[in-house]
Amino acid sequence: xxxxxxxxxxxxxxxxxxxxxxxxxxxxxxxxxxxxxxxxxxxxxxxxxxxxxxxxxxxxxxxxxxxxxxxxxxxxxxxxxxxxxxxxxxxxxxxxxxxxxxxxxxxxxxxxxxxxxxxxxxxxxxxxxxxxxxxxxxxxxxxxxxxxxxxxxxxxxxxxxxxxxxxxxxxxxxxxxxxxxxxxxxxxxxxxxxxxxxxxxxxxxxxxxxxxxxxxxxxxxxxxxxxxxxxxxxxxxxxxxxxxxxxxxxxxxxxxxxxxxxxxxxxxxxxxxxxxxxxxxxxxxxxxxxxxxxxxxxxxxxxxxxxxxxxxxxxxxxxxxxxxxxxxxxxxxxxxxxxxxxxxxxxxxxxxxxxxxxxxxxxxxxxxxxxxxxxxxxxxxxxxxxxxxxxxxxxxxxxxxxxxxxxxxxxxxxxxxxxxxxxxxxxxxxxxxxxxxxxxxxxxxxxxxxxxxxxxxxxxxxxxxxxxxxxxxxxxxxxxxxxxxxxxxxxxxxxxxxxxxxxxxxxxxxxxxxxxxxxxxxxxxxxxxxxxxxxxxxxxxxxxxxxxxxxxxxxxxxxxxxxxxxxxxxxxxxxxxxxxxxxxxxxx
Amino acid sequence: xxxxxxxxxxxxxxxxxxxxxxxxxxxxxxxxxxxxxxxxxxxxxxxxxxxxxxxxxxxxxxxxxxxxxxxxxxxxxxxxxxxxxxxxxxxxxxxxxxxxxxxxxxxxxxxxxxxxxxxxxxxxxxxxxxxxxxxxxxxxxxxxxxxxxxxxxxxxxxxxxxxxxxxxxxxxxxxxxxxxxxxxxxxxxxxxxxxxxxxxxxxxxxxxxxxxxxxxxxxxxxxxxxxxxxxxxxxxxxxxxxxxxxxxxxxxxxxxxxxxxxxxxxxxxxxxxxxxxxxxxxxxxxxxxxxxxxxxxxxxxxxxxxxxxxxxxxxxxxxxxxxxxxxxxxxxxxxxxxxxxxxxxxxxxxxxxxxxxxxxxxxxxxxxxxxxxxxxxxxxxx
Numbered sequence: 001x002x003x004x005x006x007x008x009x010x011x012x013x014x015x016x017x018x019x020x021x022x023x024x025x026x027x028x029x030x031x032x033x034x035x036x037x038x039x040x041x042x043x044x045x046x047x048x049x050x051x052x053x054x055x056x057x058x059x060x061x062x063x064x065x066x067x068x069x070x071x072x073x074x075x076x077x078x079x080x081x082x083x084x085x086x087x088x089x090x091x092x093x094x095x096x097x098x099x100x101x102x103x104x105x106x107x108x109x110x111x112x113x114x115x116x117x118x119x120x121x122x123x124x125x126x127x128x129x130x131x132x133x134x135x136x137x138x139x140x141x142x143x144x145x146x147x148x149x150x151x152x153x154x155x156x157x158x159x160x161x162x163x164x165x166x167x168x169x170x171x172x173x174x175x176x177x178x179x180x181x182x183x184x185x186x187x188x189x190x191x192x193x194x195x196x197x198x199x200x201x202x203x204x205x206x207x208x209x210x211x212x213x214x215x216x217x218x219x220x221x222x223x224x225x226x227x228x229x230x231x232x233x234x235x236x237x238x239x240x241x242x243x244x245x246x247x248x249x250x251x252x253x254x255x256x257x258x259x260x261x262x263x264x265x266x267x268x269x270x271x272x273x274x275x276x277x278x279x280x281x282x283x284x285x286x287x288x289x290x291x292x293x294x295x296x297x298x299x300x301x302x303x304x305x306x307x308x309x310x311x312x313x314x315x316x317x318x319x320x321x322x323x324x325x326x327x328x329x330x331x332x333x334x335x336x337x338x339x340x341x342x343x344x345x346x347x348x349x350x351x352x353x354x355x356x357x358x359x360x361x362x363x364x365x366x367x368x369x370x371x372x373x374x375x376x377x378x379x380x381x382x383x384x385x386x387x388x389x390x391x392x393x394x395x396x397x398x399x400x401x402x403x404x405x406x407x408x409x410x411x412x413x414x415x416x417x418x419x420x421x422x423x424x425x426x427x428x429x430x431x432x433x434x435x436x437x438x439x440x441x442x443x444x445x446x447x448x449x450x451x452x453x454x455x456x457x458x459x460x461x462x463x464x465x466x467x468x469x470x471x472x473x474x475x476x477x478x479x480x481x482x483x484x485x486x487x488x489x490x491x492x493x494x495x496x497x498x499x500x501x502x503x504x505x506x507x508x509x510x511x512x513x514x515x516x517x518x519x520x521x522x523x524x525x526x527x528x529x530x531x532x533x534x535x536x537x538x539x540x541x542x543x544x545x546x547x548x549x550x551x552x553x554x555x556x557x558x559x560x561x562x563x564x565x566x567x568x569x570x571x572x573x574x575x576x577x578x579x580x581x582x583x584x585x586x587x588x
Numbered sequence: 589x590x591x592x593x594x595x596x597x598x599x600x601x602x603x604x605x606x607x608x609x610x611x612x613x614x615x616x617x618x619x620x621x622x623x624x625x626x627x628x629x630x631x632x633x634x635x636x637x638x639x640x641x642x643x644x645x646x647x648x649x650x651x652x653x654x655x656x657x658x659x660x661x662x663x664x665x666x667x668x669x670x671x672x673x674x675x676x677x678x679x680x681x682x683x684x685x686x687x688x689x690x691x692x693x694x695x696x697x698x699x700x701x702x703x704x705x706x707x708x709x710x711x712x713x714x715x716x717x718x719x720x721x722x723x724x725x726x727x728x729x730x731x732x733x734x735x736x737x738x739x740x741x742x743x744x745x746x747x748x749x750x751x752x753x754x755x756x757x758x759x760x761x762x763x764x765x766x767x768x769x770x771x772x773x774x775x776x777x778x779x780x781x782x783x784x785x786x787x788x789x790x791x792x793x794x795x796x797x798x799x800x801x802x803x804x805x806x807x808x809x810x811x812x813x814x815x816x817x818x819x820x821x822x823x824x825x826x827x828x829x830x831x832x833x834x835x836x837x838x839x840x841x842x843x844x845x846x847x848x849x850x851x852x853x854x855x856x857x858x859x860x861x862x863x864x865x866x867x868x869x870x871x872x873x874x875x876x877x878x879x880x881x882x883x884x885x886x887x888x889x890x891x892x893x894x895x896x897x898x899x900x901x902x903x904x905x906x907x908x909x910x911x912x913x914x915x916x917x918x919x920x921x922x923x924x925x926x927x928x929x930x931x932x933x934x935x936x937x938x939x940x941x942x943x944x945x946x947x948x949x950x951x952x953x954x955x956x957x958x959x960x961x962x963x964x965x966x967x968x969x970x
Contacts, residue, residue: 078911152908158845159828159909165765166910252846255784255794256765256827268829268844303704305714333831333840335823335849338746342739349735353727359691360723366698368711373635373703374627381639381699385646388691392684395731399738401745402677405662405838408831408906443625447609450631454638461649469657474835476906479914485904486897489878490660490871507601524625531626564710571709587714 018129020121023544025128026107027439030432032128033099034513036135039142040090041506047083050075052492052499054481068145077480081150082168084478086142088153089176093183094138096286096424098131098190101225104289104431105194105218107439111537112215114203114554116547119196123189130186134179141175149176152478154275157250157268161242164256173243177236184233191222191229198222203536205556209313210575212535212560213306216313217292220320224281224288227324232278235271242266272334276327283420284323288316290427291358291387294380296560297434298362300533301377302369303571305561308361310588315354315361322351332400333407341400348398355391359384370564370571374531375449379430382457383423389461390418393468408478411471414464422460429453432516437530441542442523448515452508459505466494532572534560539576559587629706636703643696647689659874663867666901666922667837668854672741674838680734748820748852756818756852759811761903762793763823763830763843765910768903768918769793770811772932774804784826784845790938790945794826797942806935811903811920813855814928820852831907834920836862842907855922862922863899872899 019025046065049058057073069079106124110117118124141148150168151160155176163170198219202211211219238249242263250271251263299306306312328336328344362384371377393415396402406412429452436444470491475482482488482495529538536556540548554576562573567583579585627635665674702710748756758773760782771793773779780802786794795802813819823832825843832851833840841851862868875897883893905916923931936944 076911077914081908081911081913156829156907162828165828253784254827254845255787260785260787263846265846267846269847302702303710305712307713308715308720310715311720333851334842335844335847338742341746342742345738345742346735349731349738352731353724356727357720357724361720363691363694363698364713364719366695366702368713369698369702370704370708370710371632371636371699371702372627373632373639373699377627378635378639381695384695385692388695389646389688392688395684395734396677396680399676399680399734401673401738401741402680404745404840405673405835407840408833445609446625446627446631448605450635451605451608454642457642458645461646465649466653466657469653469660472662473660474662474833474904476833476904478908480911481914484915485902485917486875486879486894487902489875489882489897492878494657494660504601507597508605510601511605527624530624561714564712566712586712588717 018125020117020125021544021546022106022110022118022121022124023439023548025124026103028128029098029102029106029131030439032132032135033095033103033428034516036090036094036099038513039139040087040095041509043083043087043090045503045506046075047080047087048499048502050080050480051482052496054483069147075480076147078150078166078168079147080480081152081166081478082148082172085149085152085155085168085176086138089149089180090138091421092153092282092286093180094135096420096428097187097282098183100286100424100428100431101218101221101289102128102131102190103428104214104293104435105190105222107435108212108214108537109194109197109218110201111438111540111548112212112535112560113198113201113206114536114549114556115197115201116549116553118193119201120193123193127186127189127193130182130189134183134186137175137179137182141172141179144171144175146170146172148172154272154279155239156275157239157242157271158254161239161251162254162256162261177240177243181233181236184229184236187225187229191225194218194222195226203553203556206536206575209310210556210559212292213295213309213312213316214289214292214535216316217288217295220316221285221288221292224320224323225285228278228281228285231274235274235278238274239271269331269334269336272331273327273336276330277324279330280327281320281323283416284319286424287387287420287427288319290383290424290430291316293427293431293434294362294383296535297376297380297430298365298384299561299563300434300531300572301372301374301380302365303372303563304365304369305563305587306361307364308357309559309561311357312361315357318354319351322347322354326351326398329398329400329403332403338400345398345400349395351398352391352395355387359388359391372531374433375444375446375453376430376434376531378450378453378457379426379433382453383426383430385457386418386422386426386460389465390415390420390423394419405474406471408476409471410467410475410477413477414467414471417464417467418460422464429456429512434531435537436516436519436523437526437542438537438540440520440523441526441544442519443526443530444519444523445515448511452512452515455508455511456505459501459508462501463498463505466498470494529574532570534562534572534574536575539574558585561587627704629704632704636700639696639703640700643692646692646696650685650688659867659871662835663871664857664862664865665836665838666855666857666862667839668856669741669745670836670838670853670856672744676737676741679737683730683734745853746851748818752818752852753820756820757814758820758822759813760793760822760824761811761832761843763825763832763905763909763916765827766905766912766916768809768811768832768905768916770808770918771795771938772806772808772935773801774806774937776801776804779822780805782824787826790941793824793938795938797939803937803939805938806932807938807941808935809918811918812928812931813920813922814925815855815858815922817925818852818854821850823849823851828909829907830905830909830916833904833906834901835904836901840906858922858924859899859901859920862901868899872897 061070062073146167241247248263248266251266254261326348329348564571760771762769778801780799781796823843830843901920903918
């Protein structure tokens, strides 16, 4: 392997550990994200088992939770909340933010815009290692004697501020806050890098309107991250002050365990505002990269241009803008002024418009295509399906009137798991199947991919669709057991069904993991452009080299979606193919 | 035993994966003999049909869910605004099912219909302003309608008219880990001032007993409401966030330490009437059958049988508030106005309770103190 830019000798450490190369950092993000994903999913199985078979003793709890968290194999009630909290945190931040964005932004931004690497390779490496440290701290918090953070992933104070309120708000919450503070720093470094790279390092001819939608999505996601993550950082910092230095930003008039605390004048609602100012954009930080990935994969595998390229960009921008002014829809019943509720209802329901445009554009892209149903394509179509199913119920939750009665019930759990959890996860899987050859130079087994998709698709519906019904029955989320209310006895069977689907669905992820790790070493050797794709990353050699292209960086002559263009023999025309004499641009 | 089960399940999954991959493998027979891990015509065909089957699965699962689980959903609303909420919900749901049915069909049908074939060429169709305008404008119109209906209802629910205030009764809902108390404002319709710093003995809500408005306040642990009368709830919490969720009344508001939040509604169905509601009777029967079944198991294990269930309105905590969050509830009884009056009349005022509990003034004669201290002890024991 030749190193055109190999000015220095690479050791194992500089190549695989403290690598500055964006492709290696992408792989590091991917594998860390997947490992965190295993933890997050296993935790969810544990609490699903508790919900389905409340207060039963399980051998598996004895092994994994131990005598402290699960005396005699029966999960403690505060540990249930801890598992829910850490599951949410890990899945939202560590898997679907860092794992998804970190992997694909790092891999694809330089490759698809024609750059040798990220603007700052060092900051990129720093970003990954800070993420890694935050992962380690979060995992460590699972082993704290008083239990990990247990106040829900939204860590609303005072519950998260007072160890007297729940044991997890002691050391566990301290670790959670430290981990998240480092995570936010990591995420900001990554995001700044992405934005700077996209703005400055595009190759000749790569105008903004010739960028693949993946890069558009990563670019806009990074901007949302830069706008909103610092606000969470400030919230976390102020919470640390309240917890450790006796300030009263979020606390006031508290009487707990027979004692009046000194806090005076703070407001938990202020925390909710700060949290959701990140928290809602965060949903799109998770989802937009998945939609970007899907746009690219659906176009490539439909052998058709993505329908309405400019409308897709416009809808990404519209969603990004709206995402920063809708956070209050999480707080309709928080006690904030009902007039604000009206404003947030208005802005929230507006998001349905760009979302609908996206969904219809995807469907139209499939129309009269020549669909290559690769596993990546199946996951992309699956994403559109869950995005619709989950997104539609947003019309209910975004409407303050209807939110009153379904707020914090399983209806919400069903909604956001489908629209951002499963959808983003599908985008993640689609991306892995599609760019695996680019990352590892080998192919993943397609048949295992098909099995993985179909079982996952059925189980995802099986888990989350019934939750709408138990939510509309008034069942609150985050209940350790529902047996305290005879009213909910009739929901027990549904909960068992959900848990069974969850266990089967999770078990079949083993197929993916096996396929993934096996193929890294023994997969079929990939060709340079296995999916016959137009974008620049497939013009680089299969073997990874520093600087991505052996010679000059190629020049870009056209947009990325000239699939099946009339007048060309092949059904794809790469971006580096010059326009033929007299060839017209057929898109707007 | 568990480990054996886990082992069996893993083995079965392994076999299932093996079999399934074999099915996909078998479909390759006779196909192009490449083995590149890229979808070929056979894969496209098999997965195209599966896509079509999947939309069938979504439909069947939806229909089954509606058939099997519709009766789980909360029934007749027991408040005046609840009808509006349920109407809006029904309209939104109808819209959702309509869009869901059509878009899922198109998505999966296209995935099936246009499954790839060697040599076929896709249509180069990059944009069409007319189409895009259509599916921008239609959602705009539909959403404009929904937003207006929603906001109209929201304003009706959340803003209480001055007129209504004159006629309403005022109740404080007080939340703490892990229980509820309620304080009735009394005839003056004004709750006495309160602060957690004043919590002491029987004054568990920290009411300022020097406040004239507090004199007729009554504190109870079971919430009674008169039917047909506007109730204005003022929520407080003494420790962490809680949420006062009354699903049957389509009512919910968070309880926030350090501030007072508000929600109001008019109950329309008494508990007694609701117990005679057909859907509720069926629900209660169903639940009791489940409880009898469960009881058999519990008794066999040496436990005590579950109590039979009778319907009651409930106040639940719906904001994660600590380890016993799942069991923070209060019974709500909706009475006829006369019953309500009688019930409330019997309850002592907080001021009276306080006086009873703290009757012995420290500067009194020795005999009096002796007599009264037993009273205090009795109170404490109570």
